[in-house]
Amino acid sequence: MKALVKREPAKGIWMERVPVPTPGPNEVLIKLEKTAICGTDLHIYKWDEWSQRTIKPGLVIGHEFVGRIVAMGPGVTGYKEGDRVSAEGHIVCGHCRNCRAGRQHLCPNTVGIGVNRHGAFAEYIVMPASNLWPIPDEIPSELAAFFDPFGNAAHCALEFDVVGEDVLITGAGPIGIIAAGLVKHIGARHVVITDVNDYRLNLAKDMGATRTVNVARENIHDVMKEIGIEGFDVGLEMSGHPVAFNDMLDAMYHGGKIALLGILPKGSGVDWDRIIFKGLTVQGIYGRKMYETWYKMTQLVRGGFPLHKVLTHQIHIDDFQQGFDLMDAGQCGKVVCSWD
Ligand code: NAD
Ligand code: ZN
Numbered sequence: 001m002k003a004l005v006k007r008e009p010a011k012g013i014w015m016e017r018v019p020v021p022t023p024g025p026n027e028v029l030i031k032l033e034k035t036a037i038c039g040t041d042l043h044i045y046k047w048d049e050w051s052q053r054t055i056k057p058g059l060v061i062g063h064e065f066v067g068r069i070v071a072m073g074p075g076v077t078g079y080k081e082g083d084r085v086s087a088e089g090h091i092v093c094g095h096c097r098n099c100r101a102g103r104q105h106l107c108p109n110t111v112g113i114g115v116n117r118h119g120a121f122a123e124y125i126v127m128p129a130s131n132l133w134p135i136p137d138e139i140p141s142e143l144a145a146f147f148d149p150f151g152n153a154a155h156c157a158l159e160f161d162v163v164g165e166d167v168l169i170t171g172a173g174p175i176g177i178i179a180a181g182l183v184k185h186i187g188a189r190h191v192v193i194t195d196v197n198d199y200r201l202n203l204a205k206d207m208g209a210t211r212t213v214n215v216a217r218e219n220i221h222d223v224m225k226e227i228g229i230e231g232f233d234v235g236l237e238m239s240g241h242p243v244a245f246n247d248m249l250d251a252m253y254h255g256g257k258i259a260l261l262g263i264l265p266k267g268s269g270v271d272w273d274r275i276i277f278k279g280l281t282v283q284g285i286y287g288r289k290m291y292e293t294w295y296k297m298t299q300l301v302r303g304g305f306p307l308h309k310v311l312t313h314q315i316h317i318d319d320f321q322q323g324f325d326l327m328d329a330g331q332c333g334k335v336v337c338s339w340d
Helices: 039-046 051-054 148-155 173-186 198-207 218-229 242-251 272-277 292-302 317-329
Strands: 002-005 014-017 028-036 066-074 085-086 124-126 132-134 169-171 190-194 209-213 232-237 252-260 281-283 312-317 334-337
Touching: 002 317, 014 232, 028 085, 028 317, 066 124, 066 148, 148 173, 148 292, 169 173, 169 242, 173 190, 173 198, 173 209, 173 232, 173 281, 190 218, 190 242, 190 312, 198 209, 198 242, 218 281, 232 242, 242 252, 242 272
Parallel strands: 169 190, 169 232, 190 209, 232 252, 252 281, 312 334
Antiparallel strands: 002 014, 028 066, 028 124, 028 334, 066 085, 085 132
């Protein structure tokens, strides 16, 4: 089968022929319909410091996908061939304290597809049946393909009560854009989002942000004066940039709550005084809640949440290079690749 493989320990990604995997007990074989490009795939493509210490060359990358079940290993129940599914890409151990307590998103033994084992930029992928998420007929495949990052946004947006609250989001990548839409949809008052990229800030505005701030030109404190607030009640850090995180700590109201999703570079300086003297809560967020976030996402889209607004490019998988170039340039929301 065709697959996008991280062949060389260098910048790039290679389309290669690899064997079709075989489903073992309690696993299914999925024929991919669509795979979306994640910021993580771009990190692996660029072979940055994180990728160099995490990825073993020879890996099939990708974890945002939708497809159909075409074969099942022994023991699978509740599914049949032809079912259209996405899947949680974090495979948990099932026997640690957190897994057994129903807190699988906190499993210390998590294995990620497309990072620690072969992923979804391939014609076929094998997944444990317990990770599948069935997609209702009314949700189109081009949206189901990126439930994974939608889930990161939803996990953050639902972590704290945002109804009537003033929310600051730093970073208008695809996840920040979706989060801006979500918190407004749920009932936040001011939804301010920052970035240095006007294309993406415009997408966030269209999605529901009430004020966009290009921090290369504008100061967040001027914006706070303009809208008449002393500080933000809830912060969602979605840039992975230490300057943005410290801007956020500075702009939070006393007692504010922060969901920290963006992955900061090792050794990033944090202004601890702001956290202490303002009594801030900082909650690290990893992945999605299994499977409550998936449930909420599905019902949000069914209920009319305009997830499609962040989908800017649909390309054929053979044009993958164009997709990675778009992501690298930041001139896109979500980029979804089709296998047929
Ligand atoms: P992305 O890289 O596409 O978006 C980040 C955005 O931040 C970019 O648009 C960039 O221009 C912007 N930015 C850069 N400097 C900024 C600054 N000083 N102020 C404001 N914005 C700035 O990333 P994404 O795919 O949307 O993901 C968001 C973040 O979440 C990334 O750091 C990613 O690594 C991380 N992430 C974490 C998890 C998790 O489970 N914790 C999962 C997925 C992604
Ligand atoms: Zn576990």
